[in-house]
Amino acid sequence: MTKTTLVLGASLKTNRYSNIAINRLVQANHSVVAFGLTEGKVNGVQIDTELLPYEDVDTVTLYLSPKHQKAYYDYILSLNPKRVIFNPGTENPEFYKILRENNIQFEVACTLVLLATEQY
Structure with missing residues (x-):
């Protein structure tokens, strides 16, 4: 079983x-869960509108x-992920510090590029 990725947003x-x-992660056979403001499905992946554990x-x-990430800091920390990827436009030094303090790795990178270059 592959490692699960949460697509937040x-x-x-x-x-x-x-x-x-989501589409590229599924194509690469990664397990995907998703959270967004509108419920629906993308390539078989349910977009949840509730923060699920x-x-x-x-x-x-x-x-x-x-500015929208702050509301999710505690939620992300509660999931205890191994890493958080900050895609272009999501860079957040305040959150980097919080992640470091909680021993969670982070990358400022593009998920699509990481997948395309087999570095995901």
């Missing part, structure tokens, strides 16, 4: 990078601007 809109990321989340990939 998932969108049903096919032109959004979070949507593309997902288990064994390895990676959280962020598609939320820094």
Whole structure:
């Protein structure tokens, strides 16, 4: 079984990078869970609108601007992921510090590029 990725800020809109990321993660046979403001499915992945206590989340990939991330700090920490990916536009030094203090790795990177270059 592959490690689970949470796409935080998932969108049903096919032109959004979070949507593309879900599709590419599924194509690469990664286990994916997703949270967004609108419920629906992307390539068989349910976008939840409630913060669920997902288990064994390895990676959280962020598609939320820094000002919207603050509301999710405690939630992300509660999942105890191994890493958090800050996609372009989501960079957040305040959250980097919190993650460091909680021994959670983070990367300022693009999930799509990591997948395309087999570095995910």
